[in-house]
Amino acid sequence: MSDIFQKYGLTRVINTRGPATVLGASTVPDEIREEVSQILGSSVEMWELQRCASQWISELTGAPAGCVTGCTSAGIAVCCAAALTGTNPAKIKSLPNLKQGPRKIVIQKGQVTGAGDAPVYQVVQMTGAQYEEIGEALDCATFHLEDALDENTAAALYVMEDTFAPNLLSIEQFVEICHAKGVPVIVDAAYLTDFKKLWNLKVDLAIYSVQKWLSGPTAGIIAGREDLVTACYMQEMGVGRPMKCGKEGVMGCIAAIKRWLSLDWQAIHHRQMHLADLIIKPLEKVNGLTLYTERSDYSPAVRVRMKVDPAVCSQDAYQINTAIGKGNPVIKTDDYFVNVGDIIFDLSYVDEDDARSIANAVLNCISDAGEEARTVKPTHQTRQDLLYNTMRLWLRGNPREVE
């Protein structure tokens, strides 16, 4: 592995962020890569490979059918397109200019996320759907949804995440209200690992990531009703064409599901708790740092949360995150909460040496800071400003130097 990094002058990454798309997502285990490699050296009829994937997706999710698309956000667009066209080839060819039939797709305003980093309103509207947000940033009531579902509504979109406001509609309420009005429900479940939950709730189309927790190559799973999944695959005759998945992604999806179904979670948990110790023990003695492990419904990994008290510690969380993100290897963390003082280390792709390097890098960064650092803290950029800088500078500047 280090060979290819040397050969092409790439910087090694210690990934404690987890399967983020910007870090090339998951590290793909040998058993998956072997099957991907085999199919890459062969020709195959794609419908047959997709049918095989459908059977494995059924095994994973309980849904009667499934297909594989380019990634999760591709899956959202493809599902929206399928809700507009069904299996009608003339309609498929007409998008994004649908001449007749329902074309409205509704979503709770409080769930308008970046589907990855492309906002979900963009992903929905590229199909030609008429996009409608319901409720308010922090609230959505049953009456908002009931009122929005009319004869022009093609589908309703729901996003499964754990960072939303507490007073939005639950997935159970959402499905019940939509189905009472005959409106299909599409769910973005990129990070969800309870793969049976959504079909049990009769969700019509659910989208899961292959390159996140399943540890496959970049691809998206669509699972749901057979008629709608057929319509999804048929989008490759239309707007789904630029979002299709090649044989490597479809085979990678199959191999990833097969592996997932045989994982020993107890052993994985045990190993990751040991790694957590290697990070927590040396750092918990430092004044101003508080560390503990945590679990989430949207991650099967052990995660270490490090809270940094900027009044006590010479560096705040943002400064520590920036400093360790510039070394060699670079250490990438889950820094979603860094501006409120928390850094999260996800232990999915970390070994013992990595864990020790992380603890050392944090210690060095704190002890290197001068005394004046304790009182004067710089102002920090927001997550999307940083992303903008990376995208802006990638070809010529050094995005790692931007603070």
Ligand SMILES: *Cc1c(COP(=O)(O)O)cnc(C)c1O
């Ligand atoms: C990661 C993610 C996406 C985007 O996934 P891609 O495969 O990068 O397109 C969409 N929605 C949610 C909730 C995600 O977590």
